[in-house]
Amino acid sequence: MKKILYLVVMILLSGCTIEPIKPWERDILARDNMALDADPMLQLMDEQIYYSKEAASGGKGIGGGGCGCN
Amino acid sequence: MQLKYNLDTAGDRTCTVQVRSPAVSRYKSIKQQLTVATCSLLTATPVLAIDVSPLDITLSSMIYSEDGRVLVNEDVLEVNKEIDDDEFVTARYIFDVMTGPSHNGLPKIDTPQIFTSPSGSVVTSKASKEPTFSFRDTRHALNLEWEKPITRLLDTTNSVAVSAEYDYFSAGGSSSWSYDVNDRLTTLTAGIAANYDLITPVGGTPHELGASDSERNLGDQKKGELDMLIGVTQVIDRKTLLQVNYSIGYSKGYLTDPYKLVAYLDNTDLTPVTGDPYFHEKRPNSRLAHRFYFQLIRDFNDDVLRAAYRYFVDDWQIQSHTYELKYSFVLFNENELQFHYRYYTQSAASFYHYFLVNGARAGVDSNDVVSDLAQLDYASADHRLGHLKSETIGIKYSQQFVSKQSKLDLRLDRMMQEDQKGKFSDLKAWIAQVVFKFIY
Numbered sequence: 001m002k003k004i005l006y007l008v009v010m011i012l013l014s015g016c017t018i019e020p021i022k023p024w025e026r027d028i029l030a031r032d033n034m035a036l037d038a039d040p041m042l043q044l045m046d047e048q049i050y051y052s053k054e055a056a057s058g059g060k061g062i063g064g065g066g067c068g069c070n
Numbered sequence: 071m072q073l074k075y076n077l078d079t080a081g082d083r084t085c086t087v088q089v090r091s092p093a094v095s096r097y098k099s100i101k102q103q104l105t106v107a108t109c110s111l112l113t114a115t116p117v118l119a120i121d122v123s124p125l126d127i128t129l130s131s132m133i134y135s136e137d138g139r140v141l142v143n144e145d146v147l148e149v150n151k152e153i154d155d156d157e158f159v160t161a162r163y164i165f166d167v168m169t170g171p172s173h174n175g176l177p178k179i180d181t182p183q184i185f186t187s188p189s190g191s192v193v194t195s196k197a198s199k200e201p202t203f204s205f206r207d208t209r210h211a212l213n214l215e216w217e218k219p220i221t222r223l224l225d226t227t228n229s230v231a232v233s234a235e236y237d238y239f240s241a242g243g244s245s246s247w248s249y250d251v252n253d254r255l256t257t258l259t260a261g262i263a264a265n266y267d268l269i270t271p272v273g274g275t276p277h278e279l280g281a282s283d284s285e286r287n288l289g290d291q292k293k294g295e296l297d298m299l300i301g302v303t304q305v306i307d308r309k310t311l312l313q314v315n316y317s318i319g320y321s322k323g324y325l326t327d328p329y330k331l332v333a334y335l336d337n338t339d340l341t342p343v344t345g346d347p348y349f350h351e352k353r354p355n356s357r358l359a360h361r362f363y364f365q366l367i368r369d370f371n372d373d374v375l376r377a378a379y380r381y382f383v384d385d386w387q388i389q390s391h392t393y394e395l396k397y398s399f400v401l402f403n404e405n406e407l408q409f410h411y412r413y414y415t416q417s418a419a420s421f422y423h424y425f426l427v428n429g430a431r432a433g434v435d436s437n438d439v440v441s442d443l444a445q446l447d448y449a450s451a452d453h454r455l456g457h458l459k460s461e462t463i464g465i466k467y468s469q470q471f472v473s474k475q476s477k478l479d480l481r482l483d484r485m486m487q488e489d490q491k492g493k494f495s496d497l498k499a500w501i502a503q504v505v506f507k508f509i510y
Contacts, residue, residue, distance in 0.1 A: 021308050028309050028369050033398055036313055041130045041505045049134055055416050055455050056382035056390035059363035062299045063244045063263035
């Protein structure tokens, strides 16, 4: 776990300092399919299903649940 | 004359008007007229945008169908409207119908099992088959969300939600904040959510660890949940985004499943003990969970790769790892074909037992041996708390219509769950969903 966190922090730091992009270079990142949650309705259903069928839930956002799922 | 007009990715407009003219007086009036005309145009645009702001409407229908077990149909209507610059309100209504047999916790053994259902009837299960309770329920849920920019860099989203089933009511709210820093290459996120649930089991609430045929005379039960999240989203380069979240969740109250039973078997032949061989489960009344979530999104010449990992750990001794990959191929007219794979594993809760036995036996874990049930603090045979492994493979097709004014998503997933210890039966399910989004 510590190794994963270390790796992520290193990537974050490299992103901050090595290749900063300008506002006019954000065309790719601005596309709908590059959004953090590109399919919110599919995500909503997935969270409901896996919340009902597995012991772990959450992580991507906050909240959830709200059912006595069988 | 130079006129620059730039619409950046966040939707912020900047305008620069530069008029270079000889120092001749007759040109000054032209310069003034151009300045006035330009500024009039720019100030008029947002007013027009507000007046004609359309409704974004999303319709979704999902079928979740387990092989031989539960069938769920979940329909959603969502309406989203921009009420001011970058300020949105969203209303979502969900209607579920759930029906079919659901596993009740008892194991697969060589003899039929006789037990009492929540409604009080006596049920005899088939030999070598995991017993189930059949149920039918509907759920209505409403969610209202308000997204508002506080400043150019600070954004907040607040929501309230209620959900009602025959035996379950839930109400909750959440608030999240995001703040852009580092020339908007980094977004810091924080959020909090709270839920209050009321559980009214069919047939009444049973006594935890009480015999399955004992009177279910306890009243309604309550549960509260609090979630907090902090996160960072970082632009790595022109084609790559990284999201990292940490969240903590605390639940307190009635966390037991009132419909799950635990079997107590004889160690000589693994048949139900004489007397009361089945009893209701009991879980701790609090749960503290930590989650670490990572998501990397990368463009490959218009195709998009999404890779996500989640680590989950709680004080019930459950640890889980979730890996998810999605790859989207962009086709003609920006239509998309996406392939999806998800892999999930979890360790069992400390109080999980596939069954309990009254004495040692070869092949039976010592944790499952209990000579006296009065020694038990907690026990559950719910497979969802067991040594679960789950895989999902799926495909999604997205079709754009009429100058991107509407979009259709079709997806089909196959989910396969199994016991890493090879004890409980596999669970397989189809997930089919159609989503249609349009502007009205």
